[in-house]
Amino acid sequence: MLVCPVCGSPLQKEERKYVCGNGHAFDMAKEGYVNLLLSNQKRSAEPGDPKESVRSRKEFLDAGYYESLAKGIARIVTEVLPEPSKILDAGVGTGYYLSYLTNARGHKDICHAIDIGKEECRVSAKKVKEAQIAVASVFRLPYSDSSFDLVMSVFTPYAPEEFLRVVKPGGYVLAVQPGKRHLYELKAAVYDCPYENEEKGYDLPGFTLVKTENVIDRIRLKDHDAIMALWNMTPYAHKTSRKDAAKLDELPYLDTTTDFYVSLYQKEASE
Ligand SMILES: C[S@@+](CC[C@H](N)C(=O)[O-])C[C@H]1O[C@@H](n2cnc3c(N)ncnc32)[C@H](O)[C@@H]1O
Numbered sequence: 479m480l481v482c483p484v485c486g487s488p489l490q491k492e493e494r495k496y497v498c499g500n501g502h503a504f505d506m507a508k509e510g511y512v513n514l515l516l517s518n519q520k521r522s523a524e525p526g527d528p529k530e531s532v533r534s535r536k537e538f539l540d541a542g543y544y545e546s547l548a549k550g551i552a553r554i555v556t557e558v559l560p561e562p563s564k565i566l567d568a569g570v571g572t573g574y575y576l577s578y579l580t581n582a583r584g585h586k587d588i589c590h591a592i593d594i595g596k597e598e599c600r601v602s603a604k605k606v607k608e609a610q611i612a613v614a615s616v617f618r619l620p621y622s623d624s625s626f627d628l629v630m631s632v633f634t635p636y637a638p639e640e641f642l643r644v645v646k647p648g649g650y651v652l653a654v655q656p657g658k659r660h661l662y663e664l665k666a667a668v669y670d671c672p673y674e675n676e677e678k679g680y681d682l683p684g685f686t687l688v689k690t691e692n693v694i695d696r697i698r699l700k701d702h703d704a705i706m707a708l709w710n711m712t713p714y715a716h717k718t719s720r721k722d723a724a725k726l727d728e729l730p731y732l733d734t735t736t737d738f739y740v741s742l743y744q745k746e747a748s749e
């Protein structure tokens with residue numbers, strides 16, 4: 479259940495806003511999401527990624543390059559969760575994985591999502607109409623205790639204490655991080671000595687690791703635009719010299735490995 483970010487009491491949905499018993503009110507945007515990030519919780523004026531990055535990420539994901547992961551998430555969730563379940567995407571980005579999951583599970587779940595970026599919430603609210611979406615931080619989730627059967631955290635900062643609080647006893651956290659060989663060939667096209675990623679999972683007190691799985695695929699980035707769209711989504715884009723990054727300009731296309739390290743954790747049944 480959504481709670482008021484000011485006083486912590488339950489939020490009730492009215493026509494175009496959410497209100498709490500103490501009179502705090504939060505208008506819904508026309509796309510249907512609600513902004514529950516208080517200004518004193520913001521580290522910058524516009525948290526989240528710039529609009530162009532969100533657009534480019536959306537185009538890349540919607541083109542299906544990471545469909546193997548979307549399928550993998552839907553399969554793993556369905557192995558452990560009956561329908562309907564209550565699911566939170568904690569860092570929803572453009573809504574790609576949540577949308578795939580709700581379609582795969584026949585729209586039977588009750589879905590919530592948050593992201594610290596307003597633009598991300600706007601784009602996701604259009605893509606996953608049935609989800610209740612809020613601008614909020616993973617470090618201060620606007621939900622009451624034991625609200626969810628599963629929280630998914632895909633390439634997003636994670637908050638152990640908040641996850642423990644909002645997941646029901648016996649519920650799950652599904653985490654996705656880059657696997658060892660993720661985008662190895664893309665890195666090899668730029669760096670002389672590319673390294674493999676370290677797979678270390680999340681540190682989640684109160685949860686037990688149920689399983690880990692590498693979801694591996696090969697993708698063809700069909701042209702320079704696709705190569706650059708992916709490159710700009712990676713953390714390498716910010717820490718690579720122009721000279722090294724320019725090596726990508728010479729490639730007509732690129733075949734690369736995608737390797738997603740998926741970990742499933744279960745909260746202990748009784749606290
Ligand atoms: C790499 S993107 C991943 C988005 C999405 N899960 C995906 O895989 O497409 C990281 C996301 O985390 C969000 N984010 C960063 N810090 C956050 C925080 N403290 N609370 C909530 N979201 C956050 C960003 O706005 C961004 O949408």
Ligand SMILES: [Zn+2]
Pocket residue numbers: 482483484485486487498499500501502
């Ligand atoms: Zn309130």
